[in-house]
Structures are given as C-alpha cells and as structure tokens.
Amino acid sequence: MYSFKNDYSEGAHPQILKALMESNLVQEDGYGEDQYTLKAIELIKEKVGRTDVDVHLLTGGTQTNLTAISAFLRPHEAAISASTGHILGHETGAIEATGHKVLSVDCKDGKLTPDGVKAVLEGHPDEHMVKPKLVYISNSTEIGSIYKKEELKKLGGFCRENNLILYMDGARLGSALCSDENDLQLNDLPELVDAFYIGGTKNGALLGEALVICRDSLKADFRYHMKQKGAMLAKGRLLGIQFFELFRDNLFFDLAEHANRMAGMLREALIQAKVQFLTHSPSNQIFPIFPNSLIAELEKKYSFHVWEKVDADYSSIRLVTSWATKEEAVEGFIEELKKWM
Numbered sequence: 001m002y003s004f005k006n007d008y009s010e011g012a013h014p015q016i017l018k019a020l021m022e023s024n025l026v027q028e029d030g031y032g033e034d035q036y037t038l039k040a041i042e043l044i045k046e047k048v049g050r051t052d053v054d055v056h057l058l059t060g061g062t063q064t065n066l067t068a069i070s071a072f073l074r075p076h077e078a079a080i081s082a083s084t085g086h087i088l089g090h091e092t093g094a095i096e097a098t099g100h101k102v103l104s105v106d107c108k109d110g111k112l113t114p115d116g117v118k119a120v121l122e123g124h125p126d127e128h129m130v131k132p133k134l135v136y137i138s139n140s141t142e143i144g145s146i147y148k149k150e151e152l153k154k155l156g157g158f159c160r161e162n163n164l165i166l167y168m169d170g171a172r173l174g175s176a177l178c179s180d181e182n183d184l185q186l187n188d189l190p191e192l193v194d195a196f197y198i199g200g201t202k203n204g205a206l207l208g209e210a211l212v213i214c215r216d217s218l219k220a221d222f223r224y225h226m227k228q229k230g231a232m233l234a235k236g237r238l239l240g241i242q243f244f245e246l247f248r249d250n251l252f253f254d255l256a257e258h259a260n261r262m263a264g265m266l267r268e269a270l271i272q273a274k275v276q277f278l279t280h281s282p283s284n285q286i287f288p289i290f291p292n293s294l295i296a297e298l299e300k301k302y303s304f305h306v307w308e309k310v311d312a313d314y315s316s317i318r319l320v321t322s323w324a325t326k327e328e329a330v331e332g333f334i335e336e337l338k339k340w341m
Contacts, residue, residue: 002329003303006202007172007259007284007322013204016245020206023241030234032057037240043247044198044210049187054213056222057239058231061171062091064197064209069134070098071225072165072195072218077133079167080120082107084142086169101130109279110141111151114158121162135159138169139184140176144281147176149183152192159194165218168196174203174256175284180264182282190214200242204255204323208239255323259284262321262330269334273341278308278316289316297340302333 003009011017028034041055058064065087069079078101081088087095088102095102103124105116112135120132135155139147147155159166168189173196176182189196194215200208213219226232233239246252263284270277270288278287289310290298295317298304307318321330 001301001303002326002332004319004321004325004333005303005305007175007320008202010322010324012206012242013245013251013255013323015251016205016242019241019245020238023237028237030236031232032236032240034237034240036237036244040210040240040243040247043244044212047186047247048190048212050190050214052216053190054219054222056211056213056226057233057236057243058197058209058211058226059207059233059239060201061086061169061197061199061209062094063229063231064211065091065136065169066094066098067225067229067231068167068195068197068211068213069095069136070100070229071222072167073100073133075099076127076131078103078124078130079134079136080105080112080117080132080164081136082110082112082116082141084110085136086138086142086171087136090142102136103130103132109145110143111145111147112137112155113151114154117155117158117162117164132164134165134167136167136169138171140172140179140281140283140285143279143287144283144285145279146179146182146283147184148181149188149192152184152188156192165195165215166193168193170197171199171202171209172283172285173198174252175260178253178256178260179282180260194218198243198252200239200246202322203246203252203259205242205246206238208242210243256284259321259323259325262325262327263319265327265330266319266321266333269337273337278310284321286319287316288319289314294337294340298333298336301336 195213198210276289305318307316
C-alpha cells in the first residue's frame with residue numbers, strides 16, 4: 001500500500017536527520033535561545049529580505065495559527081476565512097476555542113478576494129456582532145490553488161484601507177512558490193501580508209513552522225503568547241537546526257520542486273486520460289474525479305482521501321505528493337489507472 005494521503009507521511013530529509021544527530025550532545029540554551037535557532041532566524045530574515053521582521057519557530061500549523069491569530073486579535077474581533085480554509089474546517093475549532101469567531105466566505109477556487117471580504121464587513125456593521133479584523137488565507141490553499149502577486153496586492157491593499165490584518169498560512173508555501181504558475185518570490189511576502197509562516201512539517205522537516213511577523217503592531221509580547229499557548233518548545237534547538245538546514249542552501253525549494261514534479265507527472269497522465277478535476281490546482285495537491293468503482297479498485301493498492309462526492313456515481317479524490325514521493329510509485333499509480341480506465 002503506497003500513500004498519496006498527505007505530505008507528512010515520511011519522517012525527515014536525511015540532511016536534517018544528519019544535522020540533528022551531529023549536534024545531539026552539544027549543550028544549548030532552551031526555548032529558542034540556542035545558537036542554531038538564532039542562526040536560522042537570521043537566515044530566514046535574509047531570505048525574506050527584511051531584517052526588521054520578527055521570526056518565531058513553532059512546532060505545527062494548527063498551533064501556529066491559534067497562537068498567532070489569538071495574539072493578533074482583541075476579544076471581540078473575528079477572523080475571515082474561505083469556506084475551505086484550514087482554520088474553519090480542519091482545526092477542531094482551535095481559533096473559536098481561543099474566543100474568536102471564524103467568518104466564512106464561499107470561494108469557488110479557495111481564494112479570498114476584496115469583494116468577498118467586503119461582503120463580510122458589510123454584514124457586520126456594529127457592536128452587536130463580532131468585528132471582522134483578520135483575513136486568513138493560505139498559499140497554497142486547501143484545494144491546491146495558489147495566489148498570484150497581483151491578487152495579493154489587491155487583497156493586501158483592501159485590508160490596509162480597512163484596517164484589517166492579512167495573515168497567510170504557509171503550511172504548503174514551498175509548493176506554492178515552486179509552482180510553474182507562480183509569480184511570487186519569498187521576499188515579496190513582507191510587503192504584501194502582515195504575517196505569514198513558512199511550513200517545514202509538510203516540506204521535509206520532522207516538524208516545525210517559521211512564523212514571520214512583518215507588521216510592527218503585531219510583534220509585542222509574542223513570546224508571552226507562545227508560552228501561554230504551550231508553543232514554546234524547551235528544546236527549541238530541534239526547530240532551529242531543521243530550519244537552518246532547510247535554508248542554508250536551496251534544500252527547502254529543492255524538496256518543494258520535487259513534490260510538485262511528482263504531482264505534475266500524475267496531473268499530466270490524468271489529463272491525457274481525459275479525467276476531469278474538481279479544481280485547478282497547480283501545486284502538490286490534485287483532485288481528479290473518478291467513478292466510485294475505479295476508486296474502490298485503486299484503494300486496494302493506494303491510500304488517499306476521498307475528498308468530495310460529485311454525484312451518485314462519481315467522487316473526487318485528493319492525491320498529495322511530497323518531498324519524498326518516489327517516481328516509481330507515481331508511475332505505478334499511472335499504470336494501475338490505465339489498466340482500469
């Protein structure tokens with residue numbers, strides 16, 4: 001059984017494991033004040049092209065989202081998310097558990113627009129309702145789409161005009177930036193969004209996300225929020241070492257490019273087989289629509305998520321490739337597909 005279920009089924013890239021092992025008996029300060037974390041933070045600042053940002057390393061995406069969003073918002077303020085957004089449907093109400101409502105916007109392609117956000121603002125006009133304050137987006141999105149630079153410029157401009165915080169979930173940021181359709185660079189982001197994180201868990205690290213806070217008003221006391229939310233790892237070196245390895249050369253992008261290439265092989269074979277897709281997703285997640293009978297056959301050899309029922313006879317599945325996906329596994333899936341098609 002080979003898994004196309006997610007991009008964190010494997011452990012970590014050997015280069016990261018080697019660095020963790022070689023540094024294992026070196027004594028270091030805790031809570032992110034070790035030499036490895038400090039070096040990683042400086043390296044990330046260099047990569048994003050801004051020395052005035054704050055960088056914090058946390059262990060996972062949900063933890064990063066709930067810690068950041070709850071820190072950025074006052075008690076009566078709410079977040080706005082696409083209806084497919086991770087904080088809305090896949091984080092067990094983590095944001096709501098911190099006292100902040102998540103307001104949903106239906107988006108066909110999983111991407112928020114100024115018009116969608118404007119409609120939420122108009123629907124919450126006064127103090128009898130929560131106050132929309134933070135706009136949550138992810139790149140790539142939950143359905144594999146990516147934001148183009150002009151889209152972020154327009155959304156960011158609208159947020160600034162309306163005194164909103166624009167926050168980007170970057171769990172799969174590597175895949176988005178390495179997509180053939182992408183026109184963004186990592187160092188564009190501090191000018192376009194107020195805060196974002198760089199996902200390591202889904203791109204070759206054992207665990208870890210690097211939160212980058214760009215807006216000065218959001219920076220104060222953030223380590224207090226981390227500690228209170230259980231997000232300050234005593235052995236912070238484990239995160240620092242991994243992010244240093246990911247960014248000291250091109251490893252972060254090499255791994256994302258591999259994941260995208262494997263997805264591209266699958267996508268091209270499906271297109272040639274005239275398979276329809278639920279959504280346009282130029283990243284490492286693809287959503288083909290198959291007859292339910294074919295899905296049952298494929299499930300005998302491969303694991304994946306059945307994403308959405310299309311009608312009585314057809315469903316969309318989600319295929320996710322990773323930094324470690326084997327080319328022969330992709331070729332095997334394609335051959336199996338051809339046999340049953």
